[in-house]
Every structure is written in C-alpha cells, then in structure tokens.
Amino acid sequence: MxxxxxxxxxxxxxxxxxxxxxxxxxxxxxxxxxxxxxxxxxxxxxxxxxxxxxxxxxxxxxxxxxxxxxxxxxxxxxxxxxxxxxxxxxxxxxxxxxxxxxxxxxxxxxxxxxxxxxxxxxxxxxxxxxxxxxxxxxxxxxxxxxxxxxxxxxxxxxxxxxxxxxxxxxxxxxxxxxxxxxxxxxxxxxxxxxxxxxxxxxxxxxxxxxxxxxxxxxxxxxxxxxxxxxxxxxxxxxxxxxxxxxxxxxxxxxxxxxxxxxxxxxxxxxxxxxxxxxxxxxxxxxxxxxxxxxxxxxxxxxxxxxxxNKLVVEGGTESEKRIFYTAAYHASFQPRNKTNDTNIFGKDVPVWDDHLAVWDTWRTLYPLKVLTNPSMVSGTINSFIARQKLNGRVKDAYVALTDKDDDQGGDNITNIIVDAYVKGIEGVDWKEAYKLVKYQADNDRKGIMYGNKVDSSAMYKKLGWIPAGKMSCSVTLEYAYNDFCAALMAKDLGTKADYKKYLSRSAQWVKLWNPEAESDGFKGFIVPKKLNGPFVPIDIKKEWGSWKNYFYEGNSWTYSYFMPHQFEKLVTLSGGKDKFAEKLQYAFTNNLINYGNEPAFLAVQSFHYADRTDLVSYYVRKLMKERFSEDGCIENEDSGAMSSWYIFSCMGFFPNSGQNLYYLTGPTFPKITLELENGQKLTILANNLSPENIYIQSVKINSKSWHKPYFTHDMIKNGGSIEFVMGDKLVAKI
Incomplete structure (x- = not known):
C-alpha cells in the first residue's frame, strides 16, 4: 500500500x-x-x-x-x-x-x-x-x-x-x-x-x-x-x-x-x-x-x-551489498511471532500478527520465506487456521490481534496457503488449511457493496465478475486469481465440483476486457462494466487511489496485466506476441505502469509469454537501478514486499506466487548461495556478468541445460544449482 x-x-x-x-x-x-x-x-x-x-x-x-x-x-x-x-x-x-x-x-x-x-x-x-x-x-x-x-x-x-x-x-x-x-x-x-x-x-x-x-x-x-x-x-x-x-x-x-x-x-x-x-x-x-x-x-x-547468512552474495560493489543485506533485514520484520503472548489463543497455538497486510506480502515476501524460512510460512498458515477456528474469519490485515474489516483486494490468505502447498512446505495440516481456502471461496469473495442494496458477493459468485463500483475491477481480478489458487488445492483435497467451479470462475475476468477501450493508440483493457449494461468509459491512465471506484491503487494499464494464471490468454486478447510486447514496452517506457506498487510486480515478467525474456532482464535491471538506492526504495517498503522483490531480482528468478513456478531473469551478483532450512544449499552462478552483460545466453539447472524461461520449485527445493551465462546481446529466447 x-x-x-x-x-x-x-x-x-x-x-x-x-x-x-x-x-x-x-x-x-x-x-x-x-x-x-x-x-x-x-x-x-x-x-x-x-x-x-x-x-x-x-x-x-x-x-x-x-x-x-x-x-x-x-x-x-x-x-x-x-x-x-x-x-x-x-x-x-x-x-x-x-x-x-x-x-x-x-x-x-x-x-x-x-x-x-x-x-x-x-x-x-x-x-x-x-x-x-x-x-x-x-x-x-x-x-x-x-x-x-x-x-x-x-x-x-x-x-x-x-x-x-x-x-x-x-x-x-x-x-x-x-x-x-x-x-x-x-x-x-x-x-x-x-x-x-x-x-x-x-x-x-x-x-x-x-x-x-x-x-x-x-x-x-x-x-x-x-x-x-x-x-x-x-x-x-x-x-x-x-x-x-x-x-x-x-x-x-x-x-x-x-x-x-x-x-x-x-x-x-x-x-x-x-x-x-x-x-x-x-x-x-x-x-x-x-x-x-x-x-x-x-x-x-x-x-x-x-x-x-541464509543469503550469501559474492562479488558486486560495497554499495550493492549494503542495499542487498538491508533488503534482507527489512524482509525479516513482519509479521511478528506472538505465540504465547496473547490471551486470545491457548498455549503454544501459533499466532503471527502485524500483517499490514497480506495484500502486500503474498506476492514476494512469503515466496522468499518458502526458501529461507519455511517454518515461518507454516507458522503463519497454522495461525490462519487458528484464527479461522476462533473468529470465523481471516482478513487481509491483522494488527494488534485484530482483523481489519476493509480489504485492499482479494482473499489473498488463499494465495499464501496455496503457494506453500504446491511447494510442499511441511508442518501444516493441509486438510485443515483447505477448509479455510474453501470457506473463503464459498463464503467470502464479497467485494464492495454495489449501490445501496445489491450484494456484489452474489454477483461475483454468479457472474465471475463485479459490476462497476468501488474497486470492482481490481477486486474481480484478485478474486479470479484466488479462485484459481483454490482450484489447485481443490483438485487434490476437494471435490470435483469445487475444482470445476473455482477453475471456471477464475476465467470470468475476461468479461471486463473491453477490446475497444483505447489509450495512446493501443486497444484492449480491463474496464468497469455495468450490470446488464455497457462498459463504463474511463480514463485508462487514471490512478484511482485507495478504496475508490474501479481500481485500488492503480490504473487500468497496471491491472490489465494482472492475470497471473492466464497470461497466455492475455497475449491472445492483446493481438498476439508481437503486439503484446510492443504495448507492454510502451507502458514501461512511458511510465504508465507503477512498478513501485504490488499489483504491477508480475507485469514485467509477462514479457516471457511473448518470447521476450530479454525485455524482462532489461526492465528488471532498469527498475532496480531507478527505484533502489542507499536512500530507500522510492515508495513504501510495505512490510518487506519491496525488499523481497529486490532480493529475487538479484538472485535472477522471480516467483509467480500461488503456483509452483519461477521466471528466469538473470542475477546481478556473480554468485549467491541460499542456505535452505533443510540444510541443503542452492548456488546461483552468473558467468560473464558485467554491467553491460545483463541478458541470459544460456542456463543450466542442476548441471542440465535448460531452455525454458521458467522452472519449478521442485527443481530446487532440495538445493542444487542454477548456472547462467550472461552477455550483452538481446537474446529473445533462452
């Protein structure tokens, strides 16, 4: 936020x-x-x-x-x-x-x-x-x-x-x-x-x-x-x-x-x-x-x-090391472990507090801790389960042992749970965790009231989208991804009916895609739509603010790239890979997407789906240089969300949280060693790295050549190696 x-x-x-x-x-x-x-x-x-x-x-x-x-x-x-x-x-x-x-x-x-x-x-x-x-x-x-x-x-x-x-x-x-x-x-x-x-x-x-x-x-x-x-x-x-x-x-x-x-x-x-x-x-x-x-x-x-020492970098300048390790420090404050420090929960019941809020931290902080501190992740999830059992709800923000009524977006507790589930984190009763995921899918997803009488919750669950109103577009997109994550768990732990329902609902965001909406000569954007009516004409560039109409802390340009589960569909709707890449590059060049805020974290990664991994590497480094210094990160740190983004970008891969998936971007240090909680080590090497050599030429994962722009958590969960060869040439495909 x-x-x-x-x-x-x-x-x-x-x-x-x-x-x-x-x-x-x-x-x-x-x-x-x-x-x-x-x-x-x-x-x-x-x-x-x-x-x-x-x-x-x-x-x-x-x-x-x-x-x-x-x-x-x-x-x-x-x-x-x-x-x-x-x-x-x-x-x-x-x-x-x-x-x-x-x-x-x-x-x-x-x-x-x-x-x-x-x-x-x-x-x-x-x-x-x-x-x-x-x-x-x-x-x-x-x-x-x-x-x-x-x-x-x-x-x-x-x-x-x-x-x-x-x-x-x-x-x-x-x-x-x-x-x-x-x-x-x-x-x-x-x-x-x-x-x-x-x-x-x-x-x-x-x-x-x-x-x-x-x-x-x-x-x-x-x-x-x-x-x-x-x-x-x-x-x-x-x-x-x-x-x-x-x-x-x-x-x-x-x-x-x-x-x-x-x-x-x-x-x-x-x-x-x-x-x-x-x-x-x-x-x-x-x-x-x-x-x-x-x-x-x-x-x-x-x-x-x-x-x-869970993250050891070698090479780089002293300034780069200060920024990196201060980021690791800032990514280790919140949430706070208040187990046995509350009258609300019993002895030894996990209590993780001061989430300000998971809307910020689910995308980068928790995926980072899956690698460096999985017991913190399992503790958080067990705390979610305890809160649900006691209070009947688990909200986006939980501060001083109190749930905040106003959400910033979707039911993103689900995303944290599912990210840990698909990555095999231990120490959680996953059947109990799925009960919470299912509860949110079936009983939450309430959005914001539409008008004075109509409940947008019923509309989302019936239609898969929320009619024009407060945060209607951004919340629809977040609910869609929440439903996709819920479907991943339902496939293993739920019923076939639940799986099909959540998966189907996760695809209905396309109802808010207006192929005729235009900005700076580009067509096709997420825009508000009236119930049983037309799309609402809006300024595609307008930043709407917090708890305002249509979009939360962002514009249509930003949210038109928030489909973490259906980027391939987005490329098709955008007219194919070339047009998709041209439009997204224009957005970054002209500062139409605010990358200093969480909804845009995956926008740059979507270049991969247009076969432009080179543009991912270019813009990640550009954004790192412009937004991170020994003064700060330009905008709110957001409980370690920004620092975690920076750490992943230094390591050369980036999570699509909620899925068993990382995108390759290329590291910024010659060597980084992650010490996993199970005692194994993951070594990341960047051969031929220099300020000019920022583009991936080739990759080996665990000594085997790898030719895709992404890899899965299963490949590194027990340690191993990722070895990059870097160069100054624009290589579109790895």
Missing amino acids: KFKAFSILTVLFLSSTGFSQNNKVELVDYVDNFIGVRDANSSNVIGPQLPNAGINPSPQTPGGDNKYDMDCYNINQPIRGFGQLHVSGSGWGKYGQIFLSPQVGLAVGETEHDSPKENETATAYEYGVTLSRYKIKTEVTPATHSAIYRFTFPKTDKANILLDVSHQLGDIATGMPEKYVHFIDGEVQFTSKDGDEMKGYGLYTGGFSDGNYKIYYCARLSKKPVSVGTWYNGSISEGSTLQKAQKKMDRIGAYVNYNTNESEEIYLKIAISFKSIEQATSWLDLEIPQWDYNQVKQQARDKWNDEL
Missing part, C-alpha cells in the same frame, strides 16, 4: 554503521538502518529489532514531512523520545508505545522535551544518539520481547528518566485525528521498595486495523533512584508510586530522578506483552536476566548474522 511522494537525502554509510570488534566485516555490518529512512517515503523504522520479534525500540520525532509519519521518525527533526513498538515500511501507522524520555530537568508535556541530536548511529542490532539539549548519550539493543537501554548522563542532580504510558502514534503523526487514534486507559506503578521497577499497561485505539488493544510492560533500572514520582495531565506528584487514568485521553506517566557523575551510565531494561504484566515480567527475566548490555548486543548481532 502506497501513499507518499519521493525525495532523497544523501548521508554517508560509514557514519551510521558499526563493525565487529575484531574489525572483520560480517554480513550484519552491511545492514544500513538509514536506508529507507533517508528518503521520505519508504517508512522503515530506524531502530533495531530481531527477526520477526515482538519489540522494536526506536526514536520518535515530531513534525514529519509527510501526512502520516508512519515510522514516527524524521531524520531532520529533534528527538522526542523512544517508543518500544512500531511497524516498519507501512503506508499507515500503528503503535508508538511504551514511551521513554531521558532528560536533565523534568518536562512531562508531550511537546516539552524535544532535543536536537548528534552522533547518531543505527545498525540492525543497536541504535545510538546523543541528545544535545541534555548531553545524554542514549543507546538501545533488543532481545525478542525486551530491550535494554544505556543512558550516559552528564554530571547533574537533575537526571530524570520519564515513562509516558499515554503516548502513542497519534501524538507524533500529523493527519491522525485524536478521535481515531488515542489513549483510553492505563496505569503505572512502582512495584519495588527501591523505586527501580515499574509495571503497568496502556489501552489504546486506532492506527491501521480496527479495535482497541492493550500493551503491558515491565521496566527495571540498574540503579536505585534518589526519588520517584508520577504525573497526571501535566501535574507532577513527587513521591507518588501509582497513577491511573481517570478518563479517555488523559496523560499519565512516571519518572525516576538521579544525582549523576560525569559520564555515569544508568541502564533500563523493558519488556512488553500483549498478554499480561506477568508475561512481560517473565519475558524480561528470561531474555535479559543480567545488566550486561554488551552481551545482549552481541546476541542480537549473532542472531542477525545467522539470519543473513
């Missing part, structure tokens, strides 16, 4: 990253947390977190350059403080709690303690900055559900650490009215006689997804405070050890005070939970039992090295 414009701010990498103590460059040292932060749009969080972990401590700033400030941070603004939970790379925000502000003096008002910054560093495993206003150096490194801060104070008798329970994203993000995003209830309590432990909770509403959510916390300090206190709506109560909210949108918190020597270090460790204060306390006891900051930091480094 995309909502922003683009700008670039150049910052040197070496000033923002740390290297291992023995000066040996490890893979984690290539991760640059400023990528996706320097630009105004990628919305990546600058603070560190572990792979798919439950906590993400990060600084927050006021006064962002964009409407929504999804990552709560703007590189040009002063720092307000540090929240423990954020979502990264999204087009709409969430969280921002539990908020900490180290200070000299005590300012409890939301806007009263901002500080300019200096000496800012940001790596995968640690964030550090000096707050110039207070001369306080702040560093933080994460565990799974907990984090430890190191505050280095100047000499003062007014050293304070503020905890704000009421703060959340809406206090930072412009454009998020209080009535939609606000604090409802909460409390903070000093729970030790020395004042070095605080516990409590906050109840909040708003941000992406619907409903209220509660966050519990436990915080401990390494040194007994001189004094403690709480505050309520700006009024400070020195010596108070308990503060509760009295009404919605109250402001509450606590503070601890110290007399510090010059460069004295005080540590604070904190854990959060969506289950209980007891669970937060347990996480803290388990994950950070001591006060050894460097040990937690080293453990975080080690975990990221383990994750990143």
Whole structure:
C-alpha cells in the first residue's frame, strides 16, 4: 500500500554503521538502518529489532514531512523520545508505545522535551544518539520481547528518566485525528521498595486495523533512584508510586530522578506483552536476566548474522551489498511471532500478527520465506487456521490481534496457503488449511457493496465478475486469481465440483476486457462494466487511489496485466506476441505502469509469454537501478514486499506466487548461495556478468541445460544449482 511522494537525502554509510570488534566485516555490518529512512517515503523504522520479534525500540520525532509519519521518525527533526513498538515500511501507522524520555530537568508535556541530536548511529542490532539539549548519550539493543537501554548522563542532580504510558502514534503523526487514534486507559506503578521497577499497561485505539488493544510492560533500572514520582495531565506528584487514568485521553506517566557523575551510565531494561504484566515480567527475566548490555548486543548481532547468512552474495560493489543485506533485514520484520503472548489463543497455538497486510506480502515476501524460512510460512498458515477456528474469519490485515474489516483486494490468505502447498512446505495440516481456502471461496469473495442494496458477493459468485463500483475491477481480478489458487488445492483435497467451479470462475475476468477501450493508440483493457449494461468509459491512465471506484491503487494499464494464471490468454486478447510486447514496452517506457506498487510486480515478467525474456532482464535491471538506492526504495517498503522483490531480482528468478513456478531473469551478483532450512544449499552462478552483460545466453539447472524461461520449485527445493551465462546481446529466447 502506497501513499507518499519521493525525495532523497544523501548521508554517508560509514557514519551510521558499526563493525565487529575484531574489525572483520560480517554480513550484519552491511545492514544500513538509514536506508529507507533517508528518503521520505519508504517508512522503515530506524531502530533495531530481531527477526520477526515482538519489540522494536526506536526514536520518535515530531513534525514529519509527510501526512502520516508512519515510522514516527524524521531524520531532520529533534528527538522526542523512544517508543518500544512500531511497524516498519507501512503506508499507515500503528503503535508508538511504551514511551521513554531521558532528560536533565523534568518536562512531562508531550511537546516539552524535544532535543536536537548528534552522533547518531543505527545498525540492525543497536541504535545510538546523543541528545544535545541534555548531553545524554542514549543507546538501545533488543532481545525478542525486551530491550535494554544505556543512558550516559552528564554530571547533574537533575537526571530524570520519564515513562509516558499515554503516548502513542497519534501524538507524533500529523493527519491522525485524536478521535481515531488515542489513549483510553492505563496505569503505572512502582512495584519495588527501591523505586527501580515499574509495571503497568496502556489501552489504546486506532492506527491501521480496527479495535482497541492493550500493551503491558515491565521496566527495571540498574540503579536505585534518589526519588520517584508520577504525573497526571501535566501535574507532577513527587513521591507518588501509582497513577491511573481517570478518563479517555488523559496523560499519565512516571519518572525516576538521579544525582549523576560525569559520564555515569544508568541502564533500563523493558519488556512488553500483549498478554499480561506477568508475561512481560517473565519475558524480561528470561531474555535479559543480567545488566550486561554488551552481551545482549552481541546476541542480537549473532542472531542477525545467522539470519543473513541464509543469503550469501559474492562479488558486486560495497554499495550493492549494503542495499542487498538491508533488503534482507527489512524482509525479516513482519509479521511478528506472538505465540504465547496473547490471551486470545491457548498455549503454544501459533499466532503471527502485524500483517499490514497480506495484500502486500503474498506476492514476494512469503515466496522468499518458502526458501529461507519455511517454518515461518507454516507458522503463519497454522495461525490462519487458528484464527479461522476462533473468529470465523481471516482478513487481509491483522494488527494488534485484530482483523481489519476493509480489504485492499482479494482473499489473498488463499494465495499464501496455496503457494506453500504446491511447494510442499511441511508442518501444516493441509486438510485443515483447505477448509479455510474453501470457506473463503464459498463464503467470502464479497467485494464492495454495489449501490445501496445489491450484494456484489452474489454477483461475483454468479457472474465471475463485479459490476462497476468501488474497486470492482481490481477486486474481480484478485478474486479470479484466488479462485484459481483454490482450484489447485481443490483438485487434490476437494471435490470435483469445487475444482470445476473455482477453475471456471477464475476465467470470468475476461468479461471486463473491453477490446475497444483505447489509450495512446493501443486497444484492449480491463474496464468497469455495468450490470446488464455497457462498459463504463474511463480514463485508462487514471490512478484511482485507495478504496475508490474501479481500481485500488492503480490504473487500468497496471491491472490489465494482472492475470497471473492466464497470461497466455492475455497475449491472445492483446493481438498476439508481437503486439503484446510492443504495448507492454510502451507502458514501461512511458511510465504508465507503477512498478513501485504490488499489483504491477508480475507485469514485467509477462514479457516471457511473448518470447521476450530479454525485455524482462532489461526492465528488471532498469527498475532496480531507478527505484533502489542507499536512500530507500522510492515508495513504501510495505512490510518487506519491496525488499523481497529486490532480493529475487538479484538472485535472477522471480516467483509467480500461488503456483509452483519461477521466471528466469538473470542475477546481478556473480554468485549467491541460499542456505535452505533443510540444510541443503542452492548456488546461483552468473558467468560473464558485467554491467553491460545483463541478458541470459544460456542456463543450466542442476548441471542440465535448460531452455525454458521458467522452472519449478521442485527443481530446487532440495538445493542444487542454477548456472547462467550472461552477455550483452538481446537474446529473445533462452
């Protein structure tokens, strides 16, 4: 999902990253947390977190350059403080709690303690900055559900650490009215006689997804405070050890005070939970039992090295490696594993949360994890099954343990399930998974209401297409592919009637193909059609926006290439291979297809069906060069969707998610080694590769010559090799 414009701010990498103590460059040292932060749009969080972990401590700033400030941070603004939970790379925000502000003096008002910054560093495993206003150096490194801060104070008798329970994203993000995003209830309590432990909770509403959510916390300090206190709506109560909210949108918190020597270090460790204060306390006891900051930091480094070593590139420039490994980092944040951290599901029931949303991630992120982390994929699917059993539905977005009612497109939970099924992922009861796929096919596919009374769901299931209305064309196309994926499972696990029904329905998108619709001299496009009436004349180039008429976040040019299961049919409707390639090349040349958004991910791959693999290689590289840099990826990262696209493009093959199919594009590194979860390795070699030699001359898969522009997952699921020979000639066929 995309909502922003683009700008670039150049910052040197070496000033923002740390290297291992023995000066040996490890893979984690290539991760640059400023990528996706320097630009105004990628919305990546600058603070560190572990792979798919439950906590993400990060600084927050006021006064962002964009409407929504999804990552709560703007590189040009002063720092307000540090929240423990954020979502990264999204087009709409969430969280921002539990908020900490180290200070000299005590300012409890939301806007009263901002500080300019200096000496800012940001790596995968640690964030550090000096707050110039207070001369306080702040560093933080994460565990799974907990984090430890190191505050280095100047000499003062007014050293304070503020905890704000009421703060959340809406206090930072412009454009998020209080009535939609606000604090409802909460409390903070000093729970030790020395004042070095605080516990409590906050109840909040708003941000992406619907409903209220509660966050519990436990915080401990390494040194007994001189004094403690709480505050309520700006009024400070020195010596108070308990503060509760009295009404919605109250402001509450606590503070601890110290007399510090010059460069004295005080540590604070904190854990959060969506289950209980007891669970937060347990996480803290388990994950950070001591006060050894460097040990937690080293453990975080080690975990990221383990994750990143699943993808080892050789050759390429240092800049290319930084972009690649930062992409691998960004592709490992969400969803979050909240198993055993919720009151909703039982012990050890898989819970994978913070899907913002699968509309973004089904196309590239999950196919990448099928290769590098299949247990995450099976865990997600088992979480889908548990959610369906408990709630009777599994929606596109699931954030803070709540389904969001509004879908962005189709029932794309189905696509994730079927992609894993056809690729043979283990650890899933596939009969139970098919029950969910069948439920969505038979009971969902509801689309958007057509007019005031007519249910478009009934129309889609009867007609196979949705009459003109809100998102009617894009949703029809997505449902068609959902049905095709459902048919793949139904063929093995369902009835013949189900298989035929879903397969037949998946082909009805052609009813929205108007061969006479014209744009820039080209004919044949997907356009809205009235029920029992004609096609609706529209501007084929118009970008319709979000939850608007006809198309979601795209135009007809873009969606007229979204038929992942029937590209051959699309080529025929377009007048044959030559005309198809000419029209698509014109679209890319003239920026008529927004490749920075998910609906267009497969458009460039469709050149294969016109026997123009050379154009696939050309445009993939062109798009990589234009859209990915050490600033960011131009538009929202979308929970790792864009980074996963980039990683596949570097590896030289690309998934048609939901099918057992990869398209060959040619790699951008001389050698890449994937370490699969089963211990096997897949080696990708690019002989004769250079900036000019971008076209595939020949391919061998597992040492055998291969003459098709695609291959199947079965060929690489147990490791093996893909060996390319590259050249500078335009070779139409492999």
